[in-house]
Amino acid sequence: MILSRDQQLRRKAYEEIELNKDIVEQDPYRLKYHLMPPVGLLNDPNGFIQWDGNYHLFYQWMPFKTGHGAKFWGHYVSKDLVTWKHEEIALTPSEWFEKNGCYSGSAIGHNDELHLFYTGNVKDKEGNRETYQCLAVSGDGVNFDKKGPVIELPVGYTSHFRDPKVWEQDGRYFMVVGAQTSDLKGAVALFASEDLIDWEHLGMLAGGGKPPLNDFGYMFECPDLFSLDETDVLVFSPQGLKPEGMEYQNVYQSGYVIGTFEPVSGVFMHGEFEELDRGFDFYAPQTTEDEQGRRILFAWMSVPDQNEQDHPTIGHKWLHNMTIPRELRLTGGKVVQLPVQELESLRLGEAIEHKVVLNYENVKLKEVSGKAVELLLDNIQVSEGWFSITIGGAARIVYSKKQNLFSLERKSYVDGTVEKRQCYLDDLNSLRIFIDTSSIEVFINNGEETFTARFYPVPDDESIQFESLRNTSFNIKKWNLGNII
Template sequence: MTVRDMEYELARAETAVADLRSNRNDRWYPRVHIAPPAGWINDPNGISFFGGRYQVYFQHHPYSAQWGPMHWGHVSSTDMVTWRREPIAMAPSLEEDRDGVFSGSAVADGDELVVFYTGHRWRNGRNEGDGNLQVQCRAVTTDGIEFTKQGVVVEGPAGLPHFRDPKVWRMGEKWFMVFGVCSADNRGEVWLYTSADGEAWDFDRILFRDPDPDAFMLECPDMFPLGDKWVLAYCPMGPKPTGYVSRNGHNAGYVVGDWAPGSDFVALTDYRLVDWGAEFYALQSFEAPDGRRIGFGWMGSFTVPPASQAEDGWSGQLAVPREFTLGDDLRVRALPIAEFAGLRSHTDVLGAQVVTPDAPVTVLTEVDSAEVELTIDLAGSTAERVGLAVNATPDGHATLVEYDDLARRVNVDRRNTGHGEKGYRSAPVDPGDELRLRVIVDRGSVEVFLGDGAETVSSLIFAADGPREIRLYTESGTATITSLVAHRLGSIWEND
């Protein structure tokens, strides 16, 4: 196809998503999470700061709420609080990306934002039945909006079924690229390439091979420094569930290790989950201008259709932006970026509480989107469970965000949510005298941050009909709450 063809494809995609948008049902559509105007979203891509704005691109199918040939959707912001919808950035327009402009990343290089992405084709032209043809491509923009594709920079080795998702960064004058691979012997690996100019690339080494023989592909790798260590985040395809770990159709985790250019990556930790929830995938991070490491993940599912997919005209969202730090225990901490507090439109300080099973506390009524900060005095409580019933409706439906003292875990329990997938997800709690929870509730999701962010639990929740409340409750004993603060949140959109 020609560049003119891409202009046509972009215009056609914009018309399609506008048509979907005109019939979008907003009952669960997010107010404080990035999502396309309509259609499908998955992996965050090209996260960067360029042209005085934070740029967030994402995998997008503008023609339906189902996964389909991937485009790059786009939003931008000056502060990561209020976001502006931008035109769809890229559509399939080359022979090499005819079946999808797959995931990738971006590097600001002077007056240009340089994007690397996977050009995707089905070998048989229809589906993955005979494998994929995948190559790494380059595109550039001077305004973050209109892109010029420059073609293939890394060819796919013959015979490999999976070879995708380039994450690129630069150290000094040298460029580095990692991407996920399914090896010839069906093992998940991360490969490293290097370049002097970002255009001509050379294979450096197999940087990492998942020790789990069931992991046949490592999607969406991201490699970044925290302190004097390096974090290698990736999404292993194939591992079997083990206890509370890897319960989802698609899971995201990380290892921490030592690495320097020209050397091997030496893992110092085992694989750990990035997030314990039912929907968190494809983490991508970037270094903000002030040096913080900030990342986004996808809340959605390839394997369990979200409830909004059926008739609401949209599917999926991105998690709130998180700042990542590394503890002395080599555990990655994640908390909402400080700027997120700028969405707080009204705050209720409910103070200390002693809660009994027969007297739950109403925290907020008529909830659209909210944030609750809660500190539980574990040493002074006797309850077996204490938590928040979020998006509770008059007919008795709710999602439970609760601390289970017997299991020493925090659960997001969707058994009585209303619509969509049931079940629960659970994160471990380190023993201590108190537990701090920070809970972000949107129309169709909940994100829970434990303590200093050592663990998080993020899941989609699709409430029943009717006005929604947040209530504080206990089971089998009393709970001593030393602090309870509730914030109503405004919308992130400046042009929605």
């Protein structure tokens, strides 16, 4: 029997999973409650949607190596955002219009069918790129029928034009696409459609050298425009920003601007860019509104070109993972992020609780240790010195009362030196910390700031140590967390 290109690619990918299953599962750095690839490399969250009762999270996937290349769309499904099932492969790069990758995109329900919009990436031998915004449709949410390109590259942009995000508003469909203008500035392009098939280019929504995003990098990836509490938020991942003080410390950034989108004219007036996360590893976030009206975000817990090949998990044939799902809210003109409430059901048993007073001390608290744990510290009072938490000897949180400065330090997986990311706080009241084997997500003051990172403790080191210079007091609860698959 002659297999189609799509069937061949699927078969090869499933063989790759089978072949490497044991080595992947034996990795001490494999995570317990974060979504990861079954083998190979995972990057952006794609097509995130609650549709027909299920949450669908697709992802950029390279099954054949722990590097980038002709991406597939892998697929996870969940009823509750907690327990996930790995579904059939959604898209393989089998056709001429996507032969170098089914790149990132989004999902929307329409006429009882799930519609995926994604970028068909095509490169010739010289590395010249073509880009097509493509459509694939499914009645069952598992098997997709490719309809091919629906948008070709409009004039005014280079072929770095990708990552369509689609939504419905006032009876019309809109799409934002990450772009680079012909004069090499990062931008977001806007399209509209009546039927999801014919798309009209309405112009540039943001960037392209227009204030306040003038001189703001050479490419915007993964745009996402949505309303939160009657304000419009544009999330995107700009490339080409230079570090400024504590900001823009990673190779590429992810953040948002807040403003007002006028759907009739397609005009978006907005303010300055704010980073979404202060840690080392956070990129290409994508959101969806679920049936409860919550705006939920997943992000890729890495950054492109940021020492990707130095992660020790490569020896176990896999690379990268998603963040935990986070609910977004707008507080005081700022987007805050909270772990979705459902994650409380990952807690195993009762909390370990302590009321802690530290005075020039370095302590371990009874039963506060572990590989997959949640810590909740509240009523934190730090006198004029500092307070720190060291996790597995390889990551450290430090809050300096004197400077009102919060830091996440980690032992670099590249050369073992200590590196840090920081931000100023008005005060430190509460910390919610999710530790999962080789990842940490810190939610400060109910999500006012977040720090997300991978880190690599010596595998058996499950220690958590608290240290203070002068007086620090807090209440702490600790839970062990279960698995999601």
